[in-house]
Amino acid sequence: MILNRRSLMTTALTLGAMKAFPGLSFAQARPLVFATFTGSWEEAHKAVLVPAFRKANADAAMVLDPMLSVDQIAKVNAAKANPPIDVMLHDPGPALVAIGQDLVEPYPVEKSAYYKDLIAEAQEPMGPAPFFQVVGLTYNPEAVKTPPTSWADLWKPEFKGRVGITNLNSTLGTGWLVEIAKMRGGSEANIDPAFKALEELKPNLAAVAANPGALATLFQQGQIDISPGNFNAIQILKARGVPVEFVAPKEGAIAFKTTIHIVKNSPNRELAFKLIEAALTPEVQTTLMNPPYLIVPTNSKVTMGGEIARVLAKDTAELKKKFVFQDWKKINEQRSAWIERFNREIKI
Amino acid sequence: MGAAPASRDVTSYGMGLAAPLALFFLLFFVAPLLQLFWLSLHNDTAGLHWGLGQYLHFLTDPFSLSVLGSTLLLGAEVTAVCLVLGFPIAWLYQRVGPRLQTIIILIVLLPLLTSVVVRTFAWIVILGRQGIINATLQSLGIIDTPLKLLYTQFGVVIALAQVQMPLMTLPLITALGRIDPNLDDASCSLGAGSWRTFFRVVLPLSLPGVIAGCTLTYAAAITAFITQSLVGGGQMLFMPMYLYQQASTLQNWPFASAISIIFLLAVLAVVSVFTTLGRLSRGYGGA
Known part of the structure; x- marks a missing residue:
């Protein structure tokens, strides 16, 4: 027991x-x-x-x-x-x-x-x-002139060595990986496409942070220019004068x-x-x-x-349209296997 | 305890004095450690089925073993850097005037007076793309694009070496201070050069300090969760982060317990190598 x-x-x-x-x-x-x-x-x-x-x-x-x-x-x-x-x-x-x-x-x-x-x-x-906590794309408007619109933008060649992500210890990192799987035809039950996509993302990866808080430091230090990020955390950084902007990707912001x-x-x-x-x-x-x-x-x-x-939704109807919710029951079932795989495969 | 004062041996120790600390250790260190061990002997996360499955899993898994290996290697690298950089400072300390000594001891102790988190964040600023190192190299025209220093093994070793440096320098200063300065002169007057004197006289006599410093630095470096994760990032996995991941994110306590027991044994093995060397050196130094 x-x-x-x-x-x-x-x-x-x-x-x-x-x-x-x-x-x-x-x-x-x-x-x-x-x-x-x-x-x-x-x-x-x-x-x-x-x-x-x-x-x-x-x-x-x-x-x-x-x-x-x-x-x-x-x-x-x-x-x-x-x-x-x-x-x-x-x-x-x-x-x-x-x-x-x-x-x-x-x-x-x-x-x-x-x-x-x-x-x-x-x-x-x-x-x-x-x-709700909302996760979308975060970018440095001084370095990224055209705001990103999609998760797929992280794979653009112009962001070579400029992308930050977090590992799967955090809700943010895990949720983001599920969205990438969905973008590539997978789902909570089929994470394979996401890992394939991560493999392709490697040239662009500047950092895999140990936790979402560390991403903030990396923006401040100019170590990364674009990453998935938490709406609240970005607003706090912005209020402190760090050049960051938040945008909800067209696939939907993760809620x-x-x-x-x-x-x-x-x-x-x-x-x-x-x-x-x-x-x-x-x-x-x-x-x-x-x-x-x-x-x-x-x-x-x-x-x-x-x-x-301004950034997320004007009312609950729009909110429902723009937010995606994930099946955490399914995610929890396999999370340890994903973490193990991430440990092994993601070395930059 | 109630022995008559006349027959009391003044060289014996009253074990009773150690009792409060011993009790404290028993309650808050030995007992949890035993519980940890007990937990690690279960095959399932609910802790119902006994077995050595967790240990087998770790010891037969090349990935887990590589995490252990890279952690032990990291400790060795940090210890080596600390020793090479720390020894000259300790040596210098014994040979300068009292005013300089105060300055040196202040510089050595200063890192201990700030929190590890603050020191580690300072390293993020130093090693970053727009950090001091990259900015200097770029302005000197040595490099065009910033070097990647943060989130690399090099960065972790350098940051840890600075953070743990006092643990190496302080024992060295003490050990070198115990060496009779006349021995240097004696060695020279008998015809040895300064290098020969150093390797044949100073270094052997300072070995107890070297061993103590290495043990402390090593143990501190491999368990430095904060510095490892902040400067190393999320893709460099060392034992403390591996443990945290299993215990905290995955709630797999039996495996996390097994990892910590294995880690503990590995560290004990390394430390016992150090102490064996220390015992040998004691004979050497006394000879």
């Missing part, structure tokens, strides 16, 4: 600690804990979501505990009966892992005032998606659902539900859509504005 495997020692230590420090056993009355992501996510949630939640819930106590998805899963797994986290935030891959390991509760859809207003793709019964979940056995179930409700409100989503956050909203009642309306 998973509980035994991963947490035998942790559990033993916890039990020991509870004997040694009986005060720990009263941890039931702890405040609501929301494990958001680190960096810009934490900033956005601290500034917008937390105040909105507290205002609507009589100043209920809550803490943000930012950490990676995998760490959230490991922590909850280590103490399933009394989890240290009440609300988890996940990319599509880890979300399925968390659901598969029975760590999250179904969202009480019938109680929710906003769930039905979410666009269809965001309505996930095991935890709705309050935000990842960032889903939010109530942790199973949470002692703060009701407050957890209230927090997620707050994240789904048009007010919170509108504020988060505006600068400096520029997070793509999922509530159809939100009127698109600013940079998002």
